[in-house]
Amino acid sequence: MTDLQILSGSIADLKWFQENSSKIKEKYEGEFIAIQNQEVVEFAPTAKILIKKLDKKGENSNLVLIKYVVPKGEIVIL
Amino acid sequence: MRIPLLTSLNQPEMTYLNSVVLLKTPRKILNTLFILDTGSPKTILSYFDALRLQIPFNSLSKTEIFSIGGRKYQGYCFSKLKFVFKSNDEKLIEEEFPVCVIKPTSEKEITELSGIQTIIGMDFLKTKKYILFCDMDGKIAYLEKKE
Numbered sequence: 001m002t003d004l005q006i007l008s009g010s011i012a013d014l015k016w017f018q019e020n021s022s023k024i025k026e027k028y029e030g031e032f033i034a035i036q037n038q039e040v041v042e043f044a045p046t047a048k049i050l051i052k053k054l055d056k057k058g059e060n061s062n063l064v065l066i067k068y069v070v071p072k073g074e075i076v077i078l
Numbered sequence: 079m080r081i082p083l084l085t086s087l088n089q090p091e092m093t094y095l096n097s098v099v100l101l102k103t104p105r106k107i108l109n110t111l112f113i114l115d116t117g118s119p120k121t122i123l124s125y126f127d128a129l130r131l132q133i134p135f136n137s138l139s140k141t142e143i144f145s146i147g148g149r150k151y152q153g154y155c156f157s158k159l160k161f162v163f164k165s166n167d168e169k170l171i172e173e174e175f176p177v178c179v180i181k182p183t184s185e186k187e188i189t190e191l192s193g194i195q196t197i198i199g200m201d202f203l204k205t206k207k208y209i210l211f212c213d214m215d216g217k218i219a220y221l222e223k224k225e
Contacts, residue, residue, distance in 0.1 A: 004164060004170055007109075007164040007170075011097065014111065046192065047126050062107060068192070076193065
């Protein structure tokens, strides 16, 4: 897969997350999720566990988009 | 060439200027999210992304202390990082830029930092000569290289 293909896929995945965040939050709030081809392919309570799960499935975890699902009613500021 | 930034104005709690970037070191590649933070003077590689890139903290030189969320973290400098963005006309834009990495010292700090994304700060825009365009009402934001 080329760099351009990886980026295009992940930008589409991020847009999908933003457009469907309400539904995703209902199911995965407080979890780390892995998104591929506009679906949640894995989730875990910590980023480390999620990476282990992806590795176990044979995925290249460095190329999968990982996002923390902020719980409802919570806002992250830096 | 422009680097589009995603805004999500329908969900007020997600109104960030963010997108996806490929981060490359001489040995690793990582597909990850970044936030453009006009409140950050420095570009910061998140701890989680640093782990995934297998960046060797032991060989890095110390920088400033960073205060995030009420806690203070030692910063380290990593200079061999390449950012690869996708432009609005389907091309790749590559920028090499030194970043700061923050290192937690306890499991609690690791948990707190793991939800924080990589931050592109004002030093990146200034050094690499990018202009930030942001029209929140028009739902459009992008970075454009100054000619």
